[in-house]
Amino acid sequence: MKIVTVADKRRNAYHAWKSFQHGIHWRRWRRAKNGSTAHYRVIIADDFGHVRGRASSPGIKCPAVFCLDENADEVIEFLAGVRKRLLEVSRTSIIQQKAKRKTHRHVSRYTDFSTIKKITPAAALVLAAEYDRFRRITGTRLPAINRHKWNVEVDRRLGELGFLSLLETDRRAIAPAQAGVHIACFRSGAANLPQDAGQMTEALTTLLREADIDPDAIEHQLYTGLLEAMENARQHAYPGDAAHDDQTVPLWWMTGEVDVLERRVAIAVYDHGVSIPVTLPTWALFDRVQRFFRPVLGRSPTVGEVEHDGRMIRAALSVGRTSTGLQHRGKGLGRLREIVNQARAGRLKVTSRCGEVWYQKGSRVRDRTRRHSIGGTLIELELQL
Amino acid sequence: MITLRVADKFGRYPGGRYEDDGPFSGEEFRKSILVPALIEAQGTGGKLVVDIDGVIGFAASFLEEAFGGLVRYRDFEAHALHGLMEIKSSQSRFDIYRDAIWQYIDEARPGDVPAAAAH
Numbered sequence: 001m002k003i004v005t006v007a008d009k010r011r012n013a014y015h016a017w018k019s020f021q022h023g024i025h026w027r028r029w030r031r032a033k034n035g036s037t038a039h040y041r042v043i044i045a046d047d048f049g050h051v052r053g054r055a056s057s058p059g060i061k062c063p064a065v066f067c068l069d070e071n072a073d074e075v076i077e078f079l080a081g082v083r084k085r086l087l088e089v090s091r092t093s094i095i096q097q098k099a100k101r102k103t104h105r106h107v108s109r110y111t112d113f114s115t116i117k118k119i120t121p122a123a124a125l126v127l128a129a130e131y132d133r134f135r136r137i138t139g140t141r142l143p144a145i146n147r148h149k150w151n152v153e154v155d156r157r158l159g160e161l162g163f164l165s166l167l168e169t170d171r172r173a174i175a176p177a178q179a180g181v182h183i184a185c186f187r188s189g190a191a192n193l194p195q196d197a198g199q200m201t202e203a204l205t206t207l208l209r210e211a212d213i214d215p216d217a218i219e220h221q222l223y224t225g226l227l228e229a230m231e232n233a234r235q236h237a238y239p240g241d242a243a244h245d246d247q248t249v250p251l252w253w254m255t256g257e258v259d260v261l262e263r264r265v266a267i268a269v270y271d272h273g274v275s276i277p278v279t280l281p282t283w284a285l286f287d288r289v290q291r292f293f294r295p296v297l298g299r300s301p302t303v304g305e306v307e308h309d310g311r312m313i314r315a316a317l318s319v320g321r322t323s324t325g326l327q328h329r330g331k332g333l334g335r336l337r338e339i340v341n342q343a344r345a346g347r348l349k350v351t352s353r354c355g356e357v358w359y360q361k362g363s364r365v366r367d368r369t370r371r372h373s374i375g376g377t378l379i380e381l382e383l384q385l
Numbered sequence: 386m387i388t389l390r391v392a393d394k395f396g397r398y399p400g401g402r403y404e405d406d407g408p409f410s411g412e413e414f415r416k417s418i419l420v421p422a423l424i425e426a427q428g429t430g431g432k433l434v435v436d437i438d439g440v441i442g443f444a445a446s447f448l449e450e451a452f453g454g455l456v457r458y459r460d461f462e463a464h465a466l467h468g469l470m471e472i473k474s475s476q477s478r479f480d481i482y483r484d485a486i487w488q489y490i491d492e493a494r495p496g497d498v499p500a501a502a503a504h
Contacts, residue, residue, distance in 0.1 A: 191405070191406060191407045192400075192407035192408065193400045193401045193406055193407050194396075194398040194399060194400035194401075194407060194408065194409045195398070195407070195408075197398070197400075198398040198441065201441065217478070219441060219442070220440075220441055220442035220478065220479075221442070222442075223398070223441045223442035224442040224443060224444055227400070227401065227442070227444035227447075228444055228445065228446075230401075231401045231402065231406065231444055231446055234401065234406060235401075235402070235406075235446075332444070332445060332446065334445075335444070335445040338481065342478070342481065
């Protein structure tokens, strides 16, 4: 029997340590050769569960306050980045995408939703629209990364909205709803306006009735508001003469929210269209809009001058004309403003390209222009019961 | 007097402007229901009462296409419609729709239609 001495043990431990170090050095050398210098441990979810995986880079952090009222500049800039990344990935062939994710154990880049502490339905809708467009173009869904680290309330809101259905995610149950606040699952479409608007209206009024709140006073305002916003997207967002590529998905997306405690109902409709400032100059009655600019600029703004987007939308709201050149068209945005005036209290906000206009009952219309584009048009209507 | 109850004859959820926008459009309502009812009322020498109770709500484009379209497509003249038609609702919150309908009729210009429809 061989006697193992202390020296033997020390020598064996030394050789084991040397081999281990050699392995580490070799792995580092390989990563450096392949271009990646760090790996981050993540949990990658798919429809069958989740696996431990690695990411080549730390996640792209989302704004902590994901709200287009309190933190609009940061959120819109972030959404522009998401749009750009998703469109870049969608250009990769589906076979290449699936080959890369074959083992579901490695991702190169991912969006880290765990940094979001507060999210509103309108901002979440725009985010959902980007991921839904990716899903429709590629026919695939991106995996949810580190969902176990997401804020519980944010996870619940994204689940209620239906955002989680746009990702490959584990089937973990969504946390129960916070008392009094409910978000309607988003819908998207192109035609059949009355059915979609009717179903969303019924979903919101049902939530009110369940809380013993009579929705009759605002039911027609909700339905009309949804119709007007959806029609605006259908008729003007994707004109036939505009340059559309194969990444254009000519749809609208909508959602709603009911806050029983504050007796408040809100709806939001978003599209990826060319935007109001782009279509305005093509209107036959654009001269009425130009009157808003001549005192300030001495001329009409061009389509490329995004710094006037806020004023352009405000002009559209006031003049109420549209791109068809027919005088009887274009009453939708003005009609939305009337809906706010009929309610006990309310607010209308229209964000299109870089411009933003909001109107609150009892106050005047205000506008501003931001640095980044929202990538289409977002119409938000909020009514107080 | 002939009564046309929109919710019963057409539906509780009116839609958009054109038939391409989906079912229950203003164009469909005007062509298939409103114009025949007005012709019938005209033939009997009576009035057409359009009852808008029971409908969830109307988009401005629906009302303009349905009622303003009567003048724009030269089916009827605006002054004739004032004597031939009445808009009725028992709900005060629907007064805005009644006022909007007459506004669209009075502001409509005969022949102001899309180029494809004009031919």
